[in-house]
Amino acid sequence: MDKALAYAAQHRDRFLADLIELLKIQSVSADPDRADEVRRAAQWTADFLARIGMEHAAVIETGGHPAVYADWLHAPGKPTILIYGHHDVQPEDPVEKWTTPPFDPVVSDGYIRGRGTSDDKGQFMTHLCALEALLATHGTLPCNIKVFIEGEEEGGKGMTHDFVRGHADLLACDAVAVSDTSWMSPTRPSIVYALRGICYLEVKVRGPNRDLHSGMYGGMVQNPLNALGKLIASFQDAEGRIQVEGLFDDVLALTPAERAEFASVQEPEDAVAADLGVPSLWGETGFTAVERNWGRPSFDVHGLWGGFTGAGSKTVIASEGGFKISFRLVPNQDPAKVAKLVDAHVQKHCPPGVVAETTYLHGGTPVMVPADSAFIQAAAQAFEGAFGVRPALVREGASIPITAVFQEALHAPAILVGYGLNSDDIHSPDEKFKVAHFFGGIDCNVRLYEAFAQVRTGA
Ligand SMILES: [Zn+2]
Secondary structure, eight states, rough: HHHHHHHHHHHHHHHHHHHHHTTTTBBTTOOOGHHHHHHHHHHHHHHHHTTTTTTEEEEEEOSSEEEEEEEOOTTTTTEEEEEEEEOBOOOOOSGGGGGGGGTTOOETTTTTTTTTTTTTTHHHHHHHHHHHHHHHHHHOOEEEEEEEEEEEESSOOHHHHHHHHHHHHHHHOEEEOOOOOOEEEBBBOOEEEEEOOOEEEEEEEEOOOOOEHHHHBTBBBBOHHHHHHHHOOOOOTTSOOBOOTTTTTTTOOHHHHHHHHHHHHHHHHHHHHHHHTTOOOOOOOOOOOHHHHHHHEEEEEEEEEEEOOSOOOOOOOOOOEEEEEEEEEOOOOOHHHHHHHHHHHHHHHHOOTSSSEEEEEEEOOOEOTTTHHHHHHHHHHHHHHHHHHHEEEEEEEEEHHHHHHHHIIOOOOOEEEEOOGGGGGGGGOOOEEHHHHHHHHHHHHHHHHHHHHHHHHOO
């Protein structure tokens, strides 16, 4: 391992130069005009893997944007780790808000700036560079490694999930290492062991068969928009508790140990409120802000429409209106089941005189790997070795949908060993990645594969 770490230290400039080359490829998966660029990023990644001595390195077709696969499977008796990342990036809009060009990366004040630096090219490249360091110095890897870098995490047709479900043999593994998450603070590395899921719905409220004049009909009919407001209000009480019957039945309670760990990393709530420009944080009573965000279901309205919103006044009673909502879910909630409960809630609480209809738009299953599992503990050991401090074991409020696919299709836990920072501005102008985290991530991954190799899988 020491030789590999020394190699990584000696080759830092070249690793950074390689990353910059990859970052210059405009692999914006949501933009059909740049499909060739996404393919070019895939080819670049496959070429890199082949060059460092990974086997079967290839661009693979998914039906959507191409993914990349490679493996090295010569460690009998050792676990097989699937390294996952994505070579596509978010669109750069609004491009005028960037202070440096999104696809011409700049290294300054300890950061590399540009689209995809933190999400996710800089992060997955920490693995590829670590693999190079190990193969170049030892000719072998401590455990079996498969690499799967997809091309449509941020957009496109989303065929990669089906590809994973249809190629469970190719991707079979004992654990998936995902580097696509971030630390809360630069001084405290974190490993994410649980992600929330989501249940997203649209609700339409229909009233009269045409728009009406409120002078001629006001007081005679239920106004769909008045009803819509009541319906939205019915989802939550004044203390922030979700009122959908049965929604909490499958919610796994936070343990005292989890709550203590979260408290050790959380920013003061008034500082967060000040940063957001709100008078105070708010949410379900009885829980701290991070507990609510990481470990409790939440409810949000994302948009609502209906009626007259132009300048001036128009006394219309709109014939219909609607809204889009989502519930973030926690282990062990099931999105399809929640969608049914929400529909029942809407029917029960729909005011008289109008009809409400829900459409379940999409769902994602929450993911959790017990914090005391062997792979998480191995990862924690690697982090401590690389960064000199015990990482916090935390959850995240967002989803990484493919981790649920890995859980379902491969029966493999996703170990979220990210090297980004919450302040990296991913998906925004001026996305950046700490150069020290790029190099630290490479070091950490060398240790990570070594630590994973010690895990007994019982296979
Ligand atoms: Zn990402």
